[in-house]
Amino acid sequence: MNNPARPVRPVVPGICSVTFRELDVPTVVGLTADAGLRAVEWGGDVHVPVGDLAAAGRARALCAEKGVDVASYGSYWRAGDVAGFAAVVRTAAELGAPGIRVWAGEKGSAESSPVERAAVAAALAGGADLAAEHGITVSLEFHRNTLTDTLASARALLDEAAALRPGAELPLCSYWQPDWWTAPTGIGPADAVAELAALGERLTTVHVFSWATDGARLPLAEREELWRAVFRALHAEGAHAGGAPADGAHAGGAARGHYALMEFVAGGDAEVFRKDAATLLGWLEESVNQA
Known part of the structure; x- marks a missing residue:
């Protein structure tokens, strides 16, 4: 059981609004709250378009x-035009989002030249500078077909961007999600825990889902072993760090806790979502008790 003298940093359960792109903002918020989840990452594709400050304020x-x-604000900025990122930052600020999710370029690490990689790192450093003016953190989508398609490439990219701002604390972090596309079943629990540990305090958020290697969406409980191991690791890290999160902020690693955001459900079905949310909440409660 938990030691009351050493509180566990929270893993806050939530949802990515892209899970229900076809539903309006009030419905997404209502589904989230009714399911017992506590947070929403709003996507910039449908619910809160970039530059639509009125939509951001309503959400x-x-x-x-x-x-x-x-x-957070789930932008689809691919670390390119930094001037264009200013509108993303303004929208996130109006939304009250403490973090912005971005993509690390348009090519996988094996396909990117050193020049292309350097350009992405420079754009990320510039984008993080803009976000920092509003107290917002920028986090990389941990995803295939970008420069975060492997753990080694993701960590190196974070270092490369930080090196462009020597002596400064660049607010650039990373999400994590399971590698589902590697046969036969995607990443296993031990490797997942190792990746989380390697990201360390740069980790802000995990995207939570269960997919088959062909991309088919499965009930969340299908990857029970994986997710139980992930949440035990996150809560154990938080218990080791001790203390409380910083004023509800979305920030990196055990220093402030993490978000666990459900992303997509089988069939885009609200009832499946409710069942998956209950599964997620059960795992989180279990992991707190074991931390």
Whole structure:
């Protein structure tokens, strides 16, 4: 059981709004709150388009009304035009998002030249500078077909961007999600825990889902062994760090906790979502008790 003198940093359960692109913002907020989840990452593709400050303000107000955190702003910026990223930052600020999710370029690490890689690192450093002016963290989508398609490449890219700002604390971190596309079953529990440990305090968020290697969406419980190991690791890290999160902020690693955001459900079905949310909450409670 937990030691009351050493509180566990939270793993806050939530949802990515892309899970229900076809539903409006009030419905997404209502589903989230009713399922017992506590946060939403709003996507810039449908629900809160880049530059639509009115939509951002409405989403922020609806979340506050239901007691739901704005976890982050899921932009589709691919670390290119830094001037264009300014609109993303303004939208995230109006949304009240403490973090922005971005993509690390348009090519996988094996296909990118050193020049292309350097350009992505420079764009990320510039984008993080803009976000820092609003107290916002930028986090990389941990994803195939980008420069975060392997753990080694993701860590190196974070270092490369940070090296462009010597002596400064660059607010650039990373998400994590399971490698589902590697046959026969995707990443296993031991390797997943090792990746989380390697990202360390740069980790802000995990995208939570269960997919087959062909991309078919499965009930979350299908990857029970994987996710139980992930949440035990996150809570154990938080218990080791001790203390409390910083004022509800979305920030890196055990220093402040993490978000666990459900991303997509089988058939895009609300009832499946509710069952998966209950599964997620059960695992999180279990991992807290074991930390």
